[in-house]
Structures are given as C-alpha cells and as structure tokens.
Amino acid sequence: MRYIQADWIYTLSGEPVKNGIIAVKENGEIENVFSFENFSKNTQVEKHNGSICPGFINVHCHLELSHMKGKVAEKTTLPGFITSLQSQRKASSEEIQTEIEKADSEMWQNGIVAVGDICNSDETIIQKKNSKIFYHSFIELFGFNPALAEEIFNRALSLSEKFGTLSNSIVPHAPYSVSKELFEKIKSCAQNFNKTLTIHNQETVSENDLYKSKTGAMALMLEQFKLDLSAWKNTGLNSLPSVIDFFPQTNPLILVHNTYTEENDIDVATSKHKKLYWCLCPNANLYIENRLPDINLFRRKNLKITIGTDSLASNHQLSIWEEIKTLQKYFPEIKLNELLTWACKNGAEALQLNQFGTIEKGKLPGLNLINSKGEIEKIL
Ligand SMILES: [Zn+2]
Numbered sequence: 181m182r183y184i185q186a187d188w189i190y191t192l193s194g195e196p197v198k199n200g201i202i203a204v205k206e207n208g209e210i211e212n213v214f215s216f217e218n219f220s221k222n223t224q225v226e227k228h229n230g231s232i233c234p235g236f237i238n239v240h241c242h243l244e245l246s247h248m249k250g251k252v253a254e255k256t257t258l259p260g261f262i263t264s265l266q267s268q269r270k271a272s273s274e275e276i277q278t279e280i281e282k283a284d285s286e287m288w289q290n291g292i293v294a295v296g297d298i299c300n301s302d303e304t305i306i307q308k309k310n311s312k313i314f315y316h317s318f319i320e321l322f323g324f325n326p327a328l329a330e331e332i333f334n335r336a337l338s339l340s341e342k343f344g345t346l347s348n349s350i351v352p353h354a355p356y357s358v359s360k361e362l363f364e365k366i367k368s369c370a371q372n373f374n375k376t377l378t379i380h381n382q383e384t385v386s387e388n389d390l391y392k393s394k395t396g397a398m399a400l401m402l403e404q405f406k407l408d409l410s411a412w413k414n415t416g417l418n419s420l421p422s423v424i425d426f427f428p429q430t431n432p433l434i435l436v437h438n439t440y441t442e443e444n445d446i447d448v449a450t451s452k453h454k455k456l457y458w459c460l461c462p463n464a465n466l467y468i469e470n471r472l473p474d475i476n477l478f479r480r481k482n483l484k485i486t487i488g489t490d491s492l493a494s495n496h497q498l499s500i501w502e503e504i505k506t507l508q509k510y511f512p513e514i515k516l517n518e519l520l521t522w523a524c525k526n527g528a529e530a531l532q533l534n535q536f537g538t539i540e541k542g543k544l545p546g547l548n549l550i551n552s553k554g555e556i557e558k559i560l
Contacts, residue, residue, distance in 0.1 A: 215336035235293030235546025236500035237527025240488025250492035258384035329361035464490030
C-alpha cells in the first residue's frame with residue numbers, strides 16, 4: 181500500500197481535504213482517503229507540496245490531426261480554419277504515425293488518463309492499442325448530400341469494425357455538414373447501444389446564420405466546397421434547437437465548443453435531452469475564433485461542463501491543465517474545485533468511465549500533483 185499526502189486532496193466526491201492522505205493499492209486502486217486527524221502518525225507517507233486531483237479526462241481531441249501542429253493560421257474564424265485545413269498537403273503515413281505517438285505520450289505526461297477522440301480514419305488504431313490512455317473513439321461522419329447517406333454510413337460501419345474491441349461510436353461532425361438522412365441513420369444505430377455521442381456545436385456565429393437565414397460565411401463556405409444547398413431547408417432557428425431531436429435520449433451527448441450558444445438554445449436542448457454534457461475547448465476557441473463561450477451562463481444554468489483540448493491543428497499543446505489555466509485567466513472567480521470537477525468527474529461521466537474522475541474507494545483514477553509552481557506532475 182502507498183500512502184500519499186498533499187496540502188490539499190481534491191477528491192471531487194466531496195469537499196477538498198486539507199493535508200489528506202490517500203491509501204493506494206499496488207494496482208493503482210484507491211483504498212481510502214483519510215483526513216490528517218484520522219490517520220495513524222506511525223505510518224510512513226509520501227508527502228507532496230501542492231494539491232492532488234484525479235487524472236484528467238480530455239473529452240474532445242483529434243489525435244489524427246497531430247501532424248498539423250503550427251500549420252493553420254490563428255483567429256481566422258471557423259470557415260477560414262476549415263478552408264485552410266483542407267488546403268494543407270497530405271502528410272506521409274510515417275509522419276502521421278510519429279506525430280500521433282508523440283501526442284499520445286504528451287497527453288499521458290500531462291496527466292490525461294482518458295480521451296474522447298474524433299476519428300475520420302483508422303490511423304490511430306495502432307497507437308490506441310498500445311497506449312496507457314483509455315480512448316473512446318468517435319467515428320465522425322460528414323455528408324451534406326442526402327443521396328450519399330447510405331454509402332457514407334456503411335463506410336463508417338466498416339471503420340467501426342476495424343476498431344474491433346476498442347471502444348467507439350458513430351457520430352455526426354456538425355449541424356452544417358450532415359444531411360437529415362445521415363443524421364437519421366446515426367440516430368437509429370445509436371439507439372441500439374447506450375454509447376456516448378458527440379457533435380461540434382455552435383463553434384462559429386455563421387453556423388447559426390446558416391440555420392436561421394441560409395446566409396453568412398458558413399453558407400458561402402459550403403458553396404465554395406461545391407455543395408448543393410438548393411434542397412436544404414433552413415429552420416429559422418439557431419443550429420442546436422434545429423438538430424437536437426436527431427439525438428436519442430438514451431445516449432449521453434457531448435456538445436463541443438458551444439461558443440455561440442444562447443440561453444434559448446440551452447433551454448430547448450435541456451428540455452429535450454436529459455444527458456447533455458457541454459465541452460469547453462478554450463484554447464482552441466481562442467485560436468480559431470478569438471472568443472470564449474458564455475461560461476457564466478452555463479454555470480447559472482447548472483450545465484454539466486467538461487473540457488477538451490481539440491487537436492494540435494488548433495492548439496499549441498494537448499493539456500487539460502493548460503485549458504484550466506486559460507479558464508482561470510478569463511474567469512478568476514471560478515474555484516479550482518469546480519474547474520477540476522469539469523476536467524475529471526464530469527468528463528468521466530460523459531464518457532461513461534466509472535473507474536475514473538474521482539478519488540474514491542475502488543476507483544483507479546490516476547493521480548496528478550499540481551505542484552507549488554503550478555505545474556502538473558503525474559504521480560500515479
Ligand atoms: Zn473538434
């Protein structure tokens with residue numbers, strides 16, 4: 181048994197414990213958390229300066245874009261970002277594999293124990309089989325043309341089979357890139373399982389413009405990609421209320437970005453779906469849109485907030501702690517216990533990973549030390 185003590189233990193299953201001691205079995209399983217007063221003074225402990233929290237859960241990443249680090253210009257808004265991403269040359273498969281491997285080990289070093297990872301290909305399978313990190317892969321579909329829905333969905337089924345026993349589910353990319361027909365196929369497949377789903381949501385203002393009035397930068401971008409919008413009908417509403425019915429209530433749903441989500445969108449979505457998780461990717465939002473979501477609105481509405489890094493195409497690192505530091509800079513009033521709840525407990529719940537997220541008897545959450553310099557040291 182290891183006995184690990186720090187100035188503060190953020191168990192996230194109760195209030196932080198001052199000078200608490202965690203008893204951990206050889207296999208990393210938590211045996212108990214003791215307060216300083218209730219712990220035998222004769223037992224040998226490892227004493228750390230700083231705070232201990234569970235391993236971080238990164239609910240939104242694109243490991244397969246790791247080779248794009250530093251290649252896409254910042255603050256161009258999403259249509260500019262997507263256009264620039266599409267125009268990049270295709271990297272060699274060696275280069276792609278090397279960068280995937282590096283990104284995976286970077287996340288582990290940064291105290292991340294589980295990741296919800298978006299996939300458009302089989303490129304990450306080898307690394308995921310060998311990784312110390314637990315991955316749930318979201319097999320992501322694009323397809324605005326209704327005539328191609330069947331073909332696109334069948335391709336996703338074959339990709340899902342390639343993942344084999346690696347945890348995965350088939351998901352839509354975004355409200356603006358998936359036809360109604362494709363959304364319906366994803367929905368009827370998801371209803372057979374309780375697996376977590378995800379979608380990029382309201383990342384840019386022009387996504388709402390498209391749904392409200394079929395105008396704006398997103399509509400222009402789709403036309404530039406030679407997509408036929410003539411049969412597509414806008415709803416007159418923002419994008420989230422327009423697509424929320426495509427998600428079965430049985431499956432937890434992670435809405436990613438939410439940069440332009442308004443109060444009415446939240447009210448409609450939460451009235452129709454009871455298992456919503458709202459993922460913040462602050463550094464990617466600043467990289468692409470130079471704007472953050474209305475986080476205090478989310479807090480007032482008691483939403484389950486989670487944190488993601490997005491990819492190295494839109495971030496300078498893959499670190500949940502760096503995302504927390506950005507949130508602390510812009511929202512200094514939010515307490516560390518609340519931020520860690522988003523980064524650990526809510527993320528584990530969103531991905532349905534019971535062993536992670538809190539420091540409690542029987543769990544294997546991993547342990548991170550936030551040392552006195554404010555850096556993360558992985559201690560378990
Ligand atoms: Zn993303």
